[in-house]
Amino acid sequence: MVVWTDFERTTIQDIFSKIDYAVVGQAAFSRCLIVYPWTQRYFGGFGNLYNAAAITSNPRVASHGKVIMEALEKAVKDMDNIKATYAELSALHSEKLQVDPDNFMLLGHCLTIVVASQLSKAFTPEVHAAFQKFLAVVVSSLRKQYY
Amino acid sequence: MSLSAKDKAVVKNFWAKVSPKSAEIGGEALGRMLTAYPQTKIYFSHWSDLSPSSAQVKKHGATIMAAIEDAVSKIDDLTGGLSALSELHAFKLRVDPANFRILSHNIILCMGMFFPADFTPEVHVSVDKFLQNLALALSEKYR
Numbered sequence: 001m002v003v004w005t006d007f008e009r010t011t012i013q014d015i016f017s018k019i020d021y022a023v024v025g026q027a028a029f030s031r032c033l034i035v036y037p038w039t040q041r042y043f044g045g046f047g048n049l050y051n052a053a054a055i056t057s058n059p060r061v062a063s064h065g066k067v068i069m070e071a072l073e074k075a076v077k078d079m080d081n082i083k084a085t086y087a088e089l090s091a092l093h094s095e096k097l098q099v100d101p102d103n104f105m106l107l108g109h110c111l112t113i114v115v116a117s118q119l120s121k122a123f124t125p126e127v128h129a130a131f132q133k134f135l136a137v138v139v140s141s142l143r144k145q146y147y
Numbered sequence: 148m149s150l151s152a153k154d155k156a157v158v159k160n161f162w163a164k165v166s167p168k169s170a171e172i173g174g175e176a177l178g179r180m181l182t183a184y185p186q187t188k189i190y191f192s193h194w195s196d197l198s199p200s201s202a203q204v205k206k207h208g209a210t211i212m213a214a215i216e217d218a219v220s221k222i223d224d225l226t227g228g229l230s231a232l233s234e235l236h237a238f239k240l241r242v243d244p245a246n247f248r249i250l251s252h253n254i255i256l257c258m259g260m261f262f263p264a265d266f267t268p269e270v271h272v273s274v275d276k277f278l279q280n281l282a283l284a285l286s287e288k289y290r
Binding site: 031034035055056109112113114117120123124125126128132 | 183255256
């Protein structure tokens with residue numbers, strides 16, 4: 001069972017209330033596809049991903065970025081039950097999408113960088129640590145259903 | 148994932164911009180690493196203050212960034228250029244090389260925070276590759 005301090009809970013709720021899911025989702029997801037190009041293997045049907053410019057302007061990338069943020073919001077809304085919340089998504093990623101679970105943290109890194117750029121000074125080391133812990137729990141839950 | 152001519156040019160160009168803030172970025176990155184990844188604190192148990200505002204942390208962060216900046220100038224032969232530092236990390240400090248990735252992530256994060264307009268995804272990928280190659284050169288002497 002994950003134990004969250006009051007500071008961690010408030011911080012995570014606060015971050016997600018401040019960010020624009022469409023903007024942050026698109027920025028983080030496109031950055032992931034550009035910086036770690038092997039992650040593109042899972043998005044063969046997304047059209048033009050040939051270079052950074054194409055990825056940045058790709059509408060399917062943008063809408064999928066938002067989908068990811070909305071899925072993260074589920075964890076934010078029920079922080080004591082993240083493992084249960086993601087049981088189905090974990091099975092989906094493992095059985096149907098067959099995503100290498102090491103990739104989850106790559107997206108996590110990109111999301112952290114985008115959030116940090118947005119929040120700037122407000123993204124203090126303590127806030128950063130709370131966000132890092134949240135992502136670690138999310139990733140761990142997504143890995144749960146993998147054999 | 149070796150460095151192309153383009154990667155080297157991007158890294159040198161970006162580092163020229165970053166240079167004035169180098170010490171600050173180093174201190175901030177190290178402080179964040181110790182706070183967000185507490186397992187890394189074990190390597191600094193001889194310091195009295197491991198918080199991000201610590202003078203020891205800031206000074207050492209600056210030292211690290213200066214060494215990285217020096218590595219930029221030796222980008223065509225990182226293994227040769229970092230030979231002495233590799234020996235230090237391998238035989239004396241014995242830092243698990245997995246931690247190099249953690250520090251690299253924090254440096255990259257600070258770059259994104261300090262230079263949001265310049266640290267585009269294209270710059271990010273070249274810098275990420277550079278730091279990976281640097282980490283590899285730093286682990287050269289381990290075994």
